[in-house]
Structure formats: C-alpha cells, structure tokens
Amino acid sequence: MLKAKNTLAALEDHAEFSRRHIGPAAPDTSAMLAALGHSSLDAFISEVVPAHIREAESLSIADGIREHEALAEIRALAEQNKPLKSFIGQGYFGTRTPNVILRNILENPAWYTAYTPYQPEISQGRLEALFNFQTMVSELTGMDLANASMLDEATAAAEAMTLCQRMSKSKSNVFFVDTDCLPQTIEVLRTRAEPLGIELVMGDASEGLGELEVFGALLQYPGTSGAVQDHRALIDAVHGQRGLVVMAADILSLLMLTAPGALGADVAVGSTQRFGVPMGFGGPHAAYMATRQAYKRSLPGRLVGQSIDSNGNSAFRLALQTREQHIRREKATSNICTAQVLLAVMASMYAVYHGPAGLKNIANRVHHLTSVAALGLGKLGVSIANTAWFDTLTLAVDGKAQALHQKAREGGFNIRVVDDSHVGVTLDETSTREDVEAIWSLFAGEEALDFDALESDVAPVLPGELLRGDKPLTQEVFNRYHSETEMLRYLRKLADKDIALDRSMIPLGSCTMKLNATAEMIPVTWPEFANVHPLVPAEQVTGYLQLVESLEAMLCEITGYDAISLQPNAGSQGEYAGLLAIRAYHASRGEEERNICLIPSSAHGTNPASAQMCSMRVVVVKCDDNGNVCLEDLRARAEEHSQRLAAIMVTYPSTHGVFEEGINDIAEIVHTHGGQVYIDGANLNAMVGLCKPGKFGGDVSHLNLHKTFCIPHGGGGPGVGPVAVREHLAEFLPGSIAGGSGAAGRAGVPVSAASVGSASILPITWMYIRMMGREGLRSATELAILNANYIAHRLEGRYPILYRGNNGRVAHECIVDLRPLKESSGISGEDVAKRLVDYGFHAPTMSFPVAGTLMIEPTESESLQELDRFCDAMIQIRAEIAKVEAGEWPLESNPLVNAPHTAEVLVEESWSHAYSRAEAVYPLERLRREKYWPPVGRVDNVYGDKNLICSCPSIEDYMES
Numbered sequence: 010m011l012k013a014k015n016t017l018a019a020l021e022d023h024a025e026f027s028r029r030h031i032g033p034a035a036p037d038t039s040a041m042l043a044a045l046g047h048s049s050l051d052a053f054i055s056e057v058v059p060a061h062i063r064e065a066e067s068l069s070i071a072d073g074i075r076e077h078e079a080l081a082e083i084r085a086l087a088e089q090n091k092p093l094k095s096f097i098g099q100g101y102f103g104t105r106t107p108n109v110i111l112r113n114i115l116e117n118p119a120w121y122t123a124y125t126p127y128q129p130e131i132s133q134g135r136l137e138a139l140f141n142f143q144t145m146v147s148e149l150t151g152m153d154l155a156n157a158s159m160l161d162e163a164t165a166a167a168e169a170m171t172l173c174q175r176m177s178k179s180k181s182n183v184f185f186v187d188t189d190c191l192p193q194t195i196e197v198l199r200t201r202a203e204p205l206g207i208e209l210v211m212g213d214a215s216e217g218l219g220e221l222e223v224f225g226a227l228l229q230y231p232g233t234s235g236a237v238q239d240h241r242a243l244i245d246a247v248h249g250q251r252g253l254v255v256m257a258a259d260i261l262s263l264l265m266l267t268a269p270g271a272l273g274a275d276v277a278v279g280s281t282q283r284f285g286v287p288m289g290f291g292g293p294h295a296a297y298m299a300t301r302q303a304y305k306r307s308l309p310g311r312l313v314g315q316s317i318d319s320n321g322n323s324a325f326r327l328a329l330q331t332r333e334q335h336i337r338r339e340k341a342t343s344n345i346c347t348a349q350v351l352l353a354v355m356a357s358m359y360a361v362y363h364g365p366a367g368l369k370n371i372a373n374r375v376h377h378l379t380s381v382a383a384l385g386l387g388k389l390g391v392s393i394a395n396t397a398w399f400d401t402l403t404l405a406v407d408g409k410a411q412a413l414h415q416k417a418r419e420g421g422f423n424i425r426v427v428d429d430s431h432v433g434v435t436l437d438e439t440s441t442r443e444d445v446e447a448i449w450s451l452f453a454g455e456e457a458l459d460f461d462a463l464e465s466d467v468a469p470v471l472p473g474e475l476l477r478g479d480k481p482l483t484q485e486v487f488n489r490y491h492s493e494t495e496m497l498r499y500l501r502k503l504a505d506k507d508i509a510l511d512r513s514m515i516p517l518g519s520c521t522m523k524l525n526a527t528a529e530m531i532p533v534t535w536p537e538f539a540n541v542h543p544l545v546p547a548e549q550v551t552g553y554l555q556l557v558e559s560l561e562a563m564l565c566e567i568t569g570y571d572a573i574s575l576q577p578n579a580g581s582q583g584e585y586a587g588l589l590a591i592r593a594y595h596a597s598r599g600e601e602e603r604n605i606c607l608i609p610s611s612a613h614g615t616n617p618a619s620a621q622m623c624s625m626r627v628v629v630v631k632c633d634d635n636g637n638v639c640l641e642d643l644r645a646r647a648e649e650h651s652q653r654l655a656a657i658m659v660t661y662p663s664t665h666g667v668f669e670e671g672i673n674d675i676a677e678i679v680h681t682h683g684g685q686v687y688i689d690g691a692n693l694n695a696m697v698g699l700c701k702p703g704k705f706g707g708d709v710s711h712l713n714l715h716k717t718f719c720i721p722h723g724g725g726g727p728g729v730g731p732v733a734v735r736e737h738l739a740e741f742l743p744g745s746i747a748g749g750s751g752a753a754g755r756a757g758v759p760v761s762a763a764s765v766g767s768a769s770i771l772p773i774t775w776m777y778i779r780m781m782g783r784e785g786l787r788s789a790t791e792l793a794i795l796n797a798n799y800i801a802h803r804l805e806g807r808y809p810i811l812y813r814g815n816n817g818r819v820a821h822e823c824i825v826d827l828r829p830l831k832e833s834s835g836i837s838g839e840d841v842a843k844r845l846v847d848y849g850f851h852a853p854t855m856s857f858p859v860a861g862t863l864m865i866e867p868t869e870s871e872s873l874q875e876l877d878r879f880c881d882a883m884i885q886i887r888a889e890i891a892k893v894e895a896g897e898w899p900l901e902s903n904p905l906v907n908a909p910h911t912a913e914v915l916v917e918e919s920w921s922h923a924y925s926r927a928e929a930v931y932p933l934e935r936l937r938r939e940k941y942w943p944p945v946g947r948v949d950n951v952y953g954d955k956n957l958i959c960s961c962p963s964i965e966d967y968m969e970s
C-alpha cells in the first residue's frame with residue numbers, strides 16, 4: 010500500500026544529480042556513521058571541522074537542477090557563441106579531429122579519467138601514447154628527445170628560456186626575442202623574465218645580433234607574419250657567444266620545412282593543437298618541448314622513457330623524475346605538475362591516424378591553398394608583405410585593416426588585424442577553395458578570379474634551402490593503423506592496459522579523483538565551444554563570457570574571495586599567478602624587499618618551485634609531531650624575516666589530511682609581520698559549503714578544477730588552476746592577452762597564452778556546480794569527509810593512521826603509515842602499492858607528504874561497496890605482510906615484493922615461490938570473476954634512467970642493430 014503522496018517532486022526525487030554524483034546512498038551513510046559511533050551527519054561534521062572556521066550560512070548558490078535541465082541551460086549559453094570561420098592564425102588553427110579519436114579518446118572515460126602515470130604498471134597504454142607523442146615531436150623537430158607535453162606554447166617558450174639560462178655558458182642576462190614571435194608568447198615571456206632579472210631584447214632576427222651579448226634567443230618558425238626565414242646565421246652567432254637558441258616551430262609546417270634540430274637550434278617548442286585538437290577559445294592544447302641529449306636533465310615537465318620490467322620485458326615509465334618538483338622542490342627545473350596529457354595523446358594519435366604521408370598531404374594542401382590565395386591576391390593588386398610563406402600571408406592594406414576586418418565578419422569569417430595597415434590571413438586543414446574565394450572577395454570588385462586557372466600557375470615559394478630533405482615518422486606505429494578498424498583496435502588495446510576511474514576507485518590523496526559525470530563532459534565537444542578562436546571579437550563569444558562570469562561568481566561564493574581569474578592552466582600556474590599578485594602588491598606599497606616565502610615542510614613540491622620562479626627565497630617551517638605547522642617555529646621564522654616577509658604558502662586542510670585548529674593563528678602571525686597568506690586550495694574538496702579560505706585568513710588561493718570541480722585528470726592533464734584573491738589583490742590578477750576577451754579590467758600580467766586559459770573545459774565545472782546546487786555541494790563535502798573517516802576506521806588497528814585532528818578524525822584523506830611494517834617485515838610502501846594492482850586497484854599517493862606512507866583519498870563519489878572492496882584488499886594485504894613478518898614467506902620472494910603478477914609469469918613451467926599461483930593472482934575470491942591483468946611486471950626505474958630511451962627507434966635504427 011502506497012502511503013506517500015504522489016507529487017511530482019516526490020516522484021522525481023531519485024533523479025537528482027547529486028544522488029548520482031555521491032556514491033553512498035542514505036542507508037549506507039547511516040551505516041558508516043554508525044561504524045564511527047554517530048547517528049547524525051551534521052554532528053559528525055561538526056566534530057571534524059573546527060567551529061571557529063565554520064560558515065554559519067549556507068552557500069548562496071542556486072538549487073541543483075537535473076542533467077537535462079542543466080544541459081538545456083548550457084546549450085542556451087553555447088548558442089550565444091558564434092563560431093565563425095577563422096583565418097586569424099597566430100598559433101591557433103582550425104583542425105579536424107578524426108572521429109575515431111574524438112569518440113574513443115576525447116569522449117572516452119577510459120582515457121579521460123585516468124591519472125598521471127606515476128604507477129607505470131597500470132599505465133602502459135597512456136605511457137605508450139605519450140611515448141608516441143615524444144617520438145612524433147623528436148622526429149618532426151629533429152631533436153634527440155621531447156617531453157610528454159607542456160601547458161601551452163607561450164609557457165613552453167618561457168620554460169625554454171630558463172633552460173637556456175641554466176645550460177648556456179654565457180654570462181649575459183639578455184635573452185633575444187625575434188619581433189616575429191607570437192605576441193602572446195612575448196607577453197608571457199615578459200611575465201616570466203621580469204622576476205628572474207632576465208632582460209628581454211626584441212629585434213629583427215634577420216638583422217643579426219650586432220653588438221648584443223645574449224645567453225639565448227627565441228625565433229618563431231615560420232614567423233607570426235607568415236615569413237619563412239633561414240635563421241642559420243643568427244643561430245651561429247648565438248652559439249658563437251656560447252648562448253643557446255630556441256625555435257618555436259609550427260608542427261604542421263615541419264612536414265615541409267627543415268627541422269629546427271637540423272638548423273642548429275638547441276630547443277624546439279610549439280603547440281600541437283592543429284593536430285586534431287579543437288581551438289576551444291584558447292585551450293586546452295598540448296604544447297611540446299624538445300631538446301638535445303646534453304640538456305635532458307634540464308628539461309622541464311614529464312618525460313616517458315622505456316625500461317624493463319621484472320621479467321625482462323620492455324615497459325614504459327616516467328624517466329628522470331629527480332628533475333621534478335616532487336623531489337627537487339625549489340631547485341626543480343620547473344613547477345609543472347599537471348600538464349596536457351589527454352591532448353598530447355590526441356595529437357599523437359592524429360599522427361598515428363594520418364601517418365607521415367597523410368600529414369605531408371595536409372601540410373602540402375594548406376601550403377598550396379595559401380599559395381593560390383597569394384597569387385589571386387597579387388592579381389587583385391594586394392601587396393603581400395612576406396615573400397615566402399607556409400600558411401600565412403600578411404597583407405599591406407593601407408589604413409583599411411579595420412574596414413576589411415568588418416567586411417570579413419559580415420561575410421562570416423575572421424581575419425587578423427595586425428595594425429591599421431596590415432591584416433593577416435592564415436589557412437589550415439579545414440580551409441577550402443570557397444574560403445580562398447571569400448578572402449579574394451574582400452578585395453575584388455565585380456570580376457571573379459578563376460581558381461582553377463590560378464591553381465595551375467602556382468609556383469613553389471618556400472626557400473629551397475629550407476625544404477625538408479629527410480623522411481620523418483618512419484616508425485611502425487605511424488605507418489600501421491591507417492584503416493579505421495586498425496585504429497579503433499589500437500586505441501582499445503592501449504586503453505585496456507590501464508586502470509582509470511571507469512574500472513575502479515583511484516584513492517589518490519591530494520588528487521581528488523572523483524566522478525567526472527558524462528553530462529558534465531558532453532558540452533565540451535559542442536562546436537559552439539570547441540571551434541572558437543581565442544582572439545575573436547567579444548561579440549562572437551558572449552556565451553563563453555557569460556559562462557566565465559557565472560563561474561567566477563560561483564567560485565568566489567564558494568571560496569569566500571572577492572575576485573578570481575580562470576586563466577592559469579593548472580594548479581602550479583595558479584600558484585605562480587598568486588605569488589606574482591603578492592609580489593606586485595608589496596611593490597605597489599614600496600616594499601619590494603619582501604621576498605621571503607615561508608613554506609611548511611609538508612608542502613606540495615609545486616609550492617617551493619613556484620616561489621622560486623618569482624625569485625622568492627623559500628624558508629621552510631617545521632611541522633610538529635601531530636603534523637601541524639609548528640607555531641613556535643613559524644613565529645620564530647616570521648620574526649626573523651619580519652622586514653622581508655612576503656608570504657606563507659600553506660595547504661588547508663593540511664597535506665597531512667587534517668583540519669588544523671591553528672589556521673587562524675598561522676594567518677595572524679604572518680599578517681602581523683606584513684606577509685600575505687597563500688592558502689593552497691588543492692584540498693578544497695574538504696571545505697566546499699562548510700568553510701571558506703577567503704574568510705578564515707587567506708589572501709589568495711588557487712583551486713584545482715581538475716580535483717574539486719570534476720574536470721577529469723586526462724592521464725596527467727588538462728587542468729584549470731584558477732587563482733582567487735581578496736579585494737586588495739584583485740587588481741594584480743592576470744590580465745588578458747592583447748586581443749583576447751575574458752578578463753576585463755585586470756592590470757596584472759598574463760601567465761598563459763590565452764586570456765581564459767583552458768576555456769573549453771570550463772563547462773565541466775559549471776555543469777557540476779549547477780547540477781549539485783547549494784545542498785548537493787555541501788553534501789559532497791560531508792560525504793568526502795565521511796568516506797575518508799570510514800576508511801581510516803576500517804584500516805586502523807591493521808595499519809597506523811599517521812595524523813588526526815584534535816577530535817581523532819581525519820579530514821577528506823588519511824595517511825597510512827607503513828614505516829613500522831617496513832621495520833617489522835621489510836615490506837615497503839612501494840610493495841603495498843604494487844600489490845594493490847594484483848587486487849585491481851590503483852595505488853594511493855606514495856610517499857607524499859611523508860616518505861614511507863600511503864595517502865588515501867576516496868572522495869564522495871565512491872560507494873560504500875567500493876570503499877569496502879578497497880579496504881578488504883588493504884586488510885588482506887596486511888595479512889600477507891603478517892606472513893612475511895612471521896617468516897612463513899621469505900622477504901626475497903612473497904606476493905608483495907613480486908607484485909604485480911602478470912598472466913605471463915603464471916603460465917611459466919616452473920613456479921618456485923612459497924606462495925601459490927592462486928595466492929599470487931586471486932588473493933580474494935571475487936577476483937576470480939573480476940580480474941584486471943597488469944600487462945607488465947614491476948618496472949625497473951633505475952635501469953630506465955641509466956639507459957634513457959625516450960622515443961621509438963626509427964626503421965633505420967632497427968636495421969642497424
């Protein structure tokens with residue numbers, strides 16, 4: 010008998026999005042609370058979150074709406090964008106994403122929900138794709154090795170500049186920049202150079218260096234104007250001064266033009282956007298960086314290398330990690346953590362899909378079409394400023410630039426306004442004969458030009474000495490998957506090697522691997538968001554601008570800050586932008602000398618690395634035995650550096666997974682000494698709807714939209730790292746790139762190549778907040794905290810939980826201390842992490858923030874069943890360790906040290922271990938029915954770093970060996 014009243018609201022209740030986003034259903038929540046000795050979620054949360062930072066009011070955010078309603082709202086926003094055809098160029102191009110790549114990578118959770126491949130055994134698929142990316146880049150640039158992506162071309166150029174500074178033997182502090190470099194690259198270089206005391210000198214590369222002494226130079230190839238120049242003389246001149254040369258090269262043009270490596274450049278950077286990645290109003294896209302062997306240890310970003318596994322088979326893993334901020338901290342080569350993996354995978358697969366011949370056809374076609382366009386323009390009496398070109402023409406138009414721009418827009422396309430008397434047109438893969446005719450029509454009177462006749466008259470315009478002679482991309486991978494069936498299966502084969510969120514929970518502390526809901530992802534690939542050039546007039550992107558404004562308002566409300574910039578492409582970039590704002594603020598008050606940045610010893614590696622990029626001096630503050638910032642030490646350091654104190658960078662809740670009671674004291678101490686408080690917001694998932702960093706002492710925070718706000722990790726990027734500030738810092742937030750819309754009224758310097766950074770993935774976060782609404786957001790936080798405490802509760806007794814708050818509770822993550830077990834058994838954290846693979850799980854965060862520990866963060870999205878599945882695995886592993894402790898299994902050979910076990914080792918004739926084959930691969934009954942088989946055994950890191958291989962061997966190398 011139905012008692013409840015049949016109202017629409019009651020019947021639709023189950024369709025609320027937050028119920029799908031949050032894993033545990035109401036009865037499970039009660040069960041978990043009961044396990045923790047509570048009957049009310051409210052009371053439990055009050056116990057965990059310190060009362061003095063708790064917000065009294067609930068968020069002023071609209072109620073959540075259902076998936077189809079939110080999709081309709083964002084559809085209406087999308088439709089306000091007017092994606093005209095773009096001939097703007099300037100580093101962004103129309104491209105066709107092959108549909109097999111669109112659906113099976115960009116729209117496939119097996120790829121987009123994966124984490125950064127720190128655990129190589131469960132990441133062979135994405136590692137292979139990145140290895141292909143590195144191979145593609147090394148081949149096209151003619152360099153020895155390339156990394157696995159950079160955040161954008163402009164920051165890649167800036168990182169290359171600092172690589173030159175580290176590696177050049179010149180004493181100069183001058184970096185030469187050719188005036189024909191991309192304007193946004195020049196802007197970001199200025200941002201990066203200033204704090205480091207690097208002097209940028211702009212000049213015309215064709216005129217040489219003259220008397221100038223430099224430690225390095227940046228050349229654009231081809232130039233922004235379209236000019237294709239032979240830079241060998243300048244490269245020799247820089248080398249003559251023991252400086253190094255960076256070439257920012259267009260990836261498609263390199264199919265036709267001599268590679269930067271062959272011209273003598275030391276570093277090559279650029280964007281791979283036009284290899285099948287939509288423009289997306291500026292991003293995300295993968296940039297690349299390649300260099301010579303000699304500079305491999307100075308390379309920023311991640312590098313995939315080939316090594317061997319425990320069975321002697323070849324296997325991929327991240328190489329030379331000692332360069333990175335996790336280990337090197339303020340001495341790291343760069344602060345990059347999250348990069349652009351998903352987009353790098355797409356670009357590499359574009360090369361796999363087309364192969365060298367297909368890519369060359371695309372390049373030739375673009376070039377041919379440009380040359381026909383040029384010939385026609387010549388016939389129409391238009392003077393072309395560049396004598397050679399690949400895809401771009403600069404037209405001298407005698408004061409008519411704006412009028413032509415207007416006429417073009419009326420005709421449905423955008424051209425580039427260089428200045429009042431010059432416009433640029435750039436063609437791309439999507440350009441057609443009709444497009445060329447449309448460009449002609451800007452200048453033509455009545456008479457129409459005959460495309461066919463002109464086409465047959467086209468003569469080569471690329472300088473003969475710059476025509477590429479060698480044949481890049483002969484590797485098998487670029488020559489094998491050219492039917493769609495083959496391509497589809499290759500993508501599937503790689504994805505199947507990996508563990509992503511579509512397989513099981515990824516309990517990575519600090520990384521917040523929560524649900525990336527399908528409804529959130531759907532708008533990303535809508536053409537109205539995807540096919541928009543970042544430098545179009547504001548009137549064409551009103552949908553985007555409203556989305557940005559709405560998202561900024563929501564994020565300000567959630568964080569308690571007054572202003573926010575969505576420009577930074579990752580948390581690390583948000584940190585950098587936040588510290589720059591602090592620096593500018595002090596300078597505005599005549600306190601330039603403030604350059605000390607206090608950082609607790611438990612901080613994430615990006616914090617000190619970012620501080621270093623701002624020329625701040627890092628002073629480490631101790632943590633006490635409970636893992637809290639040691640207030641005594643903080644007072645002493647603040648006192649000691651009072652006159653020069655710039656800031657403290659502190660993570661909240663702490664990287665130890667605890668709501669420190671003393672956070673207000675920390676803020677007060679620093680403020681008293683004139684410093685600013687930077688609260689690293691990576692752990693915001695423990696605070697949304699409960700407390701606000703902008704209200705309990707923070708002056709500035711970055712958020713990680715790819716952690717708290719559902720942007721998928723993509724295997725190591727993309728990300729968005731907005732920087733939020735209080736009123737007094739608002740004017741120092743990153744400003745727009747010239748010509749870009751999106752960050753009105755900000756005076757600060759830009760930190761990314763595009764004004765709104767990775768704009769095309771902002772719909773994900775917008776959808777999440779819109780669907781969750783005020784209540785949903787708070788519930789998510791509460792459940793994230795409950796889930797973590799439930800895990801801590803189930804594991805305690807078996808494993809020590811390292812830190813807890815005053816109340817005995819953890820925040821949204823917990824640290825399992827394996828050091829005592831290492832003592833008693835010899836089994837290490839790494840062994841446990843690898844053994845989890847045999848149980849079908851991705852390992853928790855290893856050795857951060859404390860060596861020898863695992864940090865577990867379940868997030869709210871994991872159901873009670875999944876939490877139990879994970880805890881069961883951990884508990885069973887503890888029982889296995891007990892057998893080693895008891896001497897039942899020898900330390901040299903037990904399921905832990907031999908983990909993970911591949912199918913291959915199982916079927917070997919001999920089995921000489923003290924444990925059985927079944928104990929190796931089916932330690933829990935359920936695994937007989939649901940088994941993930943790792944494709945490789947434990948990967949040897951040391952071997953791989955000693956024998957560094959970062960790209961596929963070419964056919965010639967095979968033949969030689």
Ligand SMILES: *Cc1c(COP(=O)(O)O)cnc(C)c1O
Nearest residue numbers: 346347519579580581613615691
């Ligand atoms: C993830 C993280 C960062 C860096 O963010 P990215 O987006 O990877 O650059 C900084 N601090 C903490 C505590 C983090 O967990």
